[in-house]
Amino acid sequence: MTARIFAYVAHVNGVPDDAASELLAGAKRIDAAATPTAIVTGTGEELDAACRALQDSYAEIWKISNESLAYPNAELVRKALVAVLPPGSIVLLSHSHFGVDLGPGLSVKLGAASVSDVVDIQGIEGNILKVVRQEFGGQLSAHVRCDISTGAVINLRPGAFKPLQGASPAGGSVVDKSSAVGALSAGRRYLETVVAEAADVDISKEPVLVSIGRGMQEQENVAIAQELADAMGAVLSCSRPVVDAKWLPKSRQVGSSGQTVRPKVYMACGISGSFQHLAGIKGNPFMIAINKNPKAPIFQVADIGIVDDVLEFLPELTTKIRETVK
Amino acid sequence: MEILVCVKRVPDTSENEITLNRAGNDIERDDLVYSVNEWDNYAVEEALQIVERLGGNVTVATVGGEDDEEILRREMAMGAKGSALISDEAFEGSDSAGIATLLKAFVQKNRFDLILTGVQAEDGAAQVGGMLAAMLDYPFASLVSSIEVLNEKKLRVTREIEGGNKELNETDLPCVLSIQTGINEPRYVGMRGIRQVASIVIPTLGASELGIDKNSVGKIAAKVQRTDYFVPVLGKGAEMLGGSREKVIDKVIELVKAKGGLK
Numbered sequence: 001m002t003a004r005i006f007a008y009v010a011h012v013n014g015v016p017d018d019a020a021s022e023l024l025a026g027a028k029r030i031d032a033a034a035t036p037t038a039i040v041t042g043t044g045e046e047l048d049a050a051c052r053a054l055q056d057s058y059a060e061i062w063k064i065s066n067e068s069l070a071y072p073n074a075e076l077v078r079k080a081l082v083a084v085l086p087p088g089s090i091v092l093l094s095h096s097h098f099g100v101d102l103g104p105g106l107s108v109k110l111g112a113a114s115v116s117d118v119v120d121i122q123g124i125e126g127n128i129l130k131v132v133r134q135e136f137g138g139q140l141s142a143h144v145r146c147d148i149s150t151g152a153v154i155n156l157r158p159g160a161f162k163p164l165q166g167a168s169p170a171g172g173s174v175v176d177k178s179s180a181v182g183a184l185s186a187g188r189r190y191l192e193t194v195v196a197e198a199a200d201v202d203i204s205k206e207p208v209l210v211s212i213g214r215g216m217q218e219q220e221n222v223a224i225a226q227e228l229a230d231a232m233g234a235v236l237s238c239s240r241p242v243v244d245a246k247w248l249p250k251s252r253q254v255g256s257s258g259q260t261v262r263p264k265v266y267m268a269c270g271i272s273g274s275f276q277h278l279a280g281i282k283g284n285p286f287m288i289a290i291n292k293n294p295k296a297p298i299f300q301v302a303d304i305g306i307v308d309d310v311l312e313f314l315p316e317l318t319t320k321i322r323e324t325v326k
Numbered sequence: 327m328e329i330l331v332c333v334k335r336v337p338d339t340s341e342n343e344i345t346l347n348r349a350g351n352d353i354e355r356d357d358l359v360y361s362v363n364e365w366d367n368y369a370v371e372e373a374l375q376i377v378e379r380l381g382g383n384v385t386v387a388t389v390g391g392e393d394d395e396e397i398l399r400r401e402m403a404m405g406a407k408g409s410a411l412i413s414d415e416a417f418e419g420s421d422s423a424g425i426a427t428l429l430k431a432f433v434q435k436n437r438f439d440l441i442l443t444g445v446q447a448e449d450g451a452a453q454v455g456g457m458l459a460a461m462l463d464y465p466f467a468s469l470v471s472s473i474e475v476l477n478e479k480k481l482r483v484t485r486e487i488e489g490g491n492k493e494l495n496e497t498d499l500p501c502v503l504s505i506q507t508g509i510n511e512p513r514y515v516g517m518r519g520i521r522q523v524a525s526i527v528i529p530t531l532g533a534s535e536l537g538i539d540k541n542s543v544g545k546i547a548a549k550v551q552r553t554d555y556f557v558p559v560l561g562k563g564a565e566m567l568g569g570s571r572e573k574v575i576d577k578v579i580e581l582v583k584a585k586g587g588l589k
Contacts, residue, residue: 075465097487100445101468104422104456113549114422116451134558135449136337136344140353141558147549187465188497191482196490208587214340232582233589244508250490257469257486265587272339286585288578289564295343297558304581305564306574313571320575325588 003148005036006085007058007092008102010072014049016040019094019156021163024057026092026156028164029121030129035059036092038172039084041069041077055172065178068185074101075186082109084177088151090129095155097257103155112151115144119160129154137274138297157275158256199251201235207264208234211254213277214241215270215291215310222247224314225269231321237261239277255280270310273298290314327382327475329373330438331406332429332455333366334388335397336448351554362397365444369505371512372473373442374405380475382439383407387432389417389425398528403519404512414532419545426457427543431536433462440481441502445469452504459502467495470503 007023009016020038027036038058040050043065051061064080085091091106093099095117107114119141120132127149134141146152203209210229216222222236229236236252243253254261255277262283269290271277278301281287289302292309299305306313337344341359346352362370373384385408386401388394398409412428420428433441443455445468452468459466467483471492474482479499484492486506497503533540541547567574582588 074468078460097469097485100452101456101466101485104426104453105460105466108423108426108457108460114453114457115550116453133450133552135555136353137339137448137450138558139339139344140346140555142555143553145551145553150549187501188467188495191494191496193487194484194492194494196492208589232587234587240507246511253490256488258490260489265582265585267582267587286581286587287564288582293343295345299564299566300558302564304578305566306578307566308571308574313575316571317575317578321579321588324579324583 003088003090003151004086005030005034005090005092006062007036007038008077008081009038009040009050009054010094010096010098011040011042011046011050014046014053016050016053017094017096019096019158020054021057022156022158022161023092023094025161025164026118026121026154029161030090030124037062039064039081041066041072041080043067043070051174055174056169057167058172059170061172061174062177063174064181065176066181066184068183071190072098073186073188073190074098074105075188076184078102078106078109079184079186080181081106083181085110088149090148090151091153093153093155095157099155103153107153110151110153112153113146113148114153115146116155117157118154119157124148134275137272139295159279196250199249201251203235203237203252203254204259204261206235206237206261208232209237209254209261209263209265210234210267210269211237211239211271212242212248212269213239213271216242216247217311219245219247221311224311224318228314228318228321231318231325234265234267239271239274268298268302269314271298272296273301327376327380327439328437329376329382329384329440329442330433330436331366331370331373331384331386331401332388332441332443332458333370333386333397333401334363334444334447335360335390335394336363339448346555346557350556353555360393362400363444363447365446365505365507367512368507368509369442369444370401370404370406371510372505373440374513375510376440376473376475385409385436385438387412387429389413389420389428395528399523399526400515400520402523402526403515409526409528411528411530412536413530416533416540416544419548419551420543421548421550422451422453423457423549424543424547426454426461428536428538429454429458430461431538432531433458435536439478439499441500443502443504445504445506455502455504462500462502465497465501466503467497467501468504469506471506471509473503473509
């Protein structure tokens with residue numbers, strides 16, 4: 001194993017992304033003896049703060065300071081990385097909104113192989129990196145072999161790699177690579193971030209959520225779930241397809257591109273349980289899942305599972321709860 | 327505006343339980359319901375809405391076999407004027423980079439101002455659009471949730487980012503965008519629409535038509551290969567409640583009450 005491992009670490013206002021420790025854990029899964037190098041891009045004091053924060057966990061940090069990298073535009077970051085990475089490198093990214101933007105194009109420009117949304121790493125055999133991915137919305141996993149002889153760009157699923165415990169401080173050195181990167185320009189330019197509008201209900205603060213998914217089938221069936229929520233004194237939330245179909249507003253969406261919730265009780269009704277949805281559920285709530293597909297991934301993470309048609313189950317549950325509460 | 331939309335035919339996960347075949351090397355494909363990848367359908371609708379406003383044509387293309395013609399026809403029933411089935415034995419087993427290489431060759435035989443893909447397909451890879459853009463040296467934006475055409479050379483696009491927030495970008499044309507679900511409401515395609523395009527001949531393009539070196543695509547060039555599928559074990563797994571619905575409901579109420587879920 002001679003390939004050098006790098007981890008691109010994003011940061012906001014000088015605070016490294018949570019993925020920093022997950023990428024480090026991923027690197028150790030590739031090679032337990034590896035000392036991966038973190039790469040951080042940006043400008044000024046924020047960049048220096050992000051580098052300092054990584055010194056405890058990474059033995060080496062490459063800093064790329066460039067005025068045009070103040071906001072992480074994937075095309076500009078790609079050009080900077082191509083300028084500094086040695087041939088044959090393994091580059092680890094988080095499979096985040098940014099990693100999805102950066103990874104595929106970076107692999108093309110490096111002439112490297114690319115695997116995205118990796119949930120487990122089994123190790124290296126010769127030039128083959130063996131990893132695990134998921135397909136069909138998490139219903140099946142797949143073993144994947146990746147030829148790393150010309151390098152690789154590997155996107156790791158957020159949350160899939162547990163940070164290492166008890167590692168001694170790395171006391172990392174910061175190496176300034178800025179001079180290797182010249183003036184940068186891109187065909188796509190960042191203008192501004194549009195913050196989500198305030199909602200009528202803040203689901204992130206609600207203790208009990210009745211959450212609905214595609215299994216509700218039609219807009220008029222949303223009322224069935226609303227009646228249950230009312231009977232329970234709960235609030236209605238949902239998964240992405242419900243918002244796509246405009247049955248509920250975006251502010252009710254739980255998931256990586258929606259809200260992060262921390263309820264005590266989460267009742268998932270007709271939700272299959274994609275990782276993007278599960279990423280929005282924190283605090284280990286008591287989760288009850290009702291889905292007519294016994295293979296739905298939600299049953300892997302729920303506490304209680306019920307294989308039934310939500311359209312029949314929920315009205316009966318509502319009726320019984322009304323009798324109980326009365 | 328000339329727009330290419332890259333589409334894929336996939337097993338419909340909302341209609342099927344996806345299970346392993348007996349050998350464990352593929353999914354059980356008998357009796358599967360296939361449809362156009364959900365994300366791609368939004369991409370085609372978006373392309374159609376743009377040409378309805380500004381003029382031009384929408385072309386749909388897919389890499390696959392004979393069976394994949396049906397989705398091209400479906401998207402033509404939605405309103406796409408051009409289509410191409412990129413198909414050759416040598417293309418089988420292509421990884422994402424191989425698919426992008428084939429689409430690049432198709433793009434270079436034509437002239438498109440804008441290329442759309444879905445964010446991802448059933449394999450969740452979300453790679454082809456970004457790879458295609460890099461191969462063509464076009465700008466790329468993933469997770470696109472709105473498109474505004476500023477002029478013949480520029481778009482304003484929003485990308486979905488964390489927490490329901492959006493990132494506003496300006497991009498030069500031509501470019502590649504990967505389209506997120508929910509960007510629009512894809513139109514309904516009825517049987518009548520399908521019948522109207524039933525007799526259209528869809529051109530099939532192989533390695534020689536595309537001028538592709540057979541060793542640059544397919545299994546032979548694939549650096550990334552899936553060896554088999556298996557059933558995932560993510561957590562400890564839920565305690566499954568069985569028996570009569572009435573008993574299940576009583577148990578649910580008891581548990582929810584105990585966890586403070588009833589006011």
